[in-house]
Amino acid sequence: MQEKEVKYKPVSKADYEREFKQINLSFEKPSVDTCYTCNTLHMQIKVATEAENMDAKNEAENNLKEHQERADLAYQ
Numbered sequence: 001m002q003e004k005e006v007k008y009k010p011v012s013k014a015d016y017e018r019e020f021k022q023i024n025l026s027f028e029k030p031s032v033d034t035c036y037t038c039n040t041l042h043m044q045i046k047v048a049t050e051a052e053n054m055d056a057k058n059e060a061e062n063n064l065k066e067h068q069e070r071a072d073l074a075y076q
């Protein structure tokens with residue numbers, strides 16, 4: 001099953017791409033505990049927090065929580 005990216009609303013594409021570049025610079029290799037979806041959602045939370053967009057922040061946090069709960073189930 002594929003997750004629909006349209007479910008997540010980036011604050012803006014420019015913010016998103018800027019954050020993504022910063023994250024790529026600050027981490028040489030990805031953690032084994034995180035996947036692309038986790039990284040994307042963490043980034044959206046950070047961007048939304050900086051933009052003081054609480055709706056976007058809450059939505060991204062909920063999406064991350066749901067995603068992690070699904071991920072936990074997958075390992076059982």
Ligand SMILES: [Zn+2]
Binds near residue numbers: 034038039067
């Ligand atoms: Zn994940």
